[in-house]
């Protein structure tokens with residue numbers, strides 16, 4: 042296809058705002074693309090390479106301005122181009138405004154000396170060369186290559202070439218429009234196109250297969266070990282939502298690290314790297330994470346694609362904050378040194394492919410069982426002792442979920458994920474089948490009125506703190522000498538979650554001087570200390586004297602700056618409940 046034809050079609054799409062019309066234009070474009078179908082299916086989305094390839098053109102705006110300036114003539118500089126851009130605000134408009142001479146330009150002459158129209162294929166091949174250019178002198182080579190293209194452009198071609206190379210196509214063609222256009226153009230069902238796109242991440246290949254091999258070809262497209270898949274994502278949600286929607290929830294710890302997708306093929310028969318690690322954006326991060334590669338080589342005996350998280354850990358294996366993982370994640374140099382400073386460990390929670398089987402359409406429960414089978418040393422091994430395996434509990438009991446959440450936080454993890462155990466894996470989707478527990482939006486400042494001595498190694502610590510709010514009215518609170526005692530406090534719950542051992546020790550020191558009475562493990566405390574606590578919900582409850590209970594309360598901080606008279610009131614609790 043001539044690039045001018047492509048540019049004219051794209052201009053028509055650009056002028057259209059109705060979705061159906063846009064799809065109709067894309068459909069025609071794909072139908073007419075001939076041998077260039079794969080490239081056209083990507084160009085129309087503003088992509089040069091398939092989404093799964095980490096190849097980029099890697100050109101800064103200046104390279105493009107220089108090439109445009111040179112093609113525009115001797116009296117135009119890159120600064121002039123930039124100035125015009127500042128005036129008109131869009132690079133396509135700037136490029137389209139110059140007279141490059143179109144087919145008459147210098148670059149129009151091929152080796153044989155004839156003048157040919159610029160084709161989509163030539164643009165693509167030049168951009169492939171450009172992406173492969175690196176090292177010293179590469180800037181000049183890139184400018185030369187781009188100049189060669191602009192120099193052959195008419196106005197509309199220049200407009201969309203500039204936008205394409207600077208990743209600013211913006212003609213309103215999203216992934217859904219291309220999917221629907223492929224479906225209509227080649228008469229294949231949209232959901233089968235969607236599936237093929239999910240496994241391949243390549244609109245070009247899917248369009249070509251749909252046209253040349255039809256439905257059978259599309260359905261035969263599978264995951265490939267070594268080619269990344271878009272990660273399934275989570276929505277924010279509450280335990281209550283999850284249990285209302287599903288019979289049971291799969292509960293996992295939410296690790297505070299960076300997402301990784303591990304591709305491992307021990308049977309590829311070469312000495313070349315058989316392990317690849319990709320980031321959430323499908324960038325190849327293999328070289329930065331040798332621990333993950335070693336883990337795969339040591340553990341996996343079958344081809345596999347695993348989904349998980351890498352977490353930075355200290356010498357005892359305790360998770361370190363997320364920022365530590367970032368120091369390792371995209372590191373290109375001195376990886377061995379970085380590894381000495383911060384160690385990372387992978388933990389996997391999903392399995393997309395195992396031993397030749399694609400598992401996207403299987404339930405989470407089945408996928409997790411396959412994962413466990415892959416990672417366990419022997420079939421009878423307890424899941425807790427399987428290295429690199431994220432545990433999964435299935436339950437419909439909110440109290441059990443609360444205790445899993447408490448354990449996660451105690452272990453230094455971020456919290457919990459709630460997943461529908463029967464759900465399939467939907468690449469790239471932020472659906473409701475995966476929920477990350479919502480961070481607490483509101484917090485309450487509560488007076489600590491009781492606690493319990495712990496057990497075992499925590500026997501010398503106070504824990505499980507009873508929380509109360511003020512039951513008086515605001516007026517009384519303002520009066521300087523209004524004492525706060527148990528008469529004007531109402532209990533709202535107990536908090537045991539979100540507190541590390543070090544913190545418990547500190548809190549015990551703070552609270553012990555205020556012990557009022559003890560009965561076995563239970564203690565009453567004088568109302569002196571205020572805790573800030575988060576919660577998921579406020580429910581009515583006969584258990585506490587306020588008539589309400591905080592659902593999933595979490596300790597946030599001691600409010601040293603507040604005394605009990607400044608604590609939150611029952612009235613505020615009631616107002617928050619109504620929100």
Ligand SMILES: Nc1ncnc2c1ncn2[C@@H]1O[C@H](COP(=O)(O)OP(=O)(O)OP(=O)(O)O)[C@@H](O)[C@H]1O
Nearest residue numbers: 273274275293294295296299300350390431458477
């Ligand atoms: N057990 C787990 N299951 C799924 N994702 C997990 C798990 N533990 C940690 N994660 C991380 O949590 C993220 C889920 O949240 P989301 O899909 O919204 O990604 P995000 O936008 O990166 O969010 P966040 O910033 O909260 O990590 C995953 O991308 C993954 O990196």
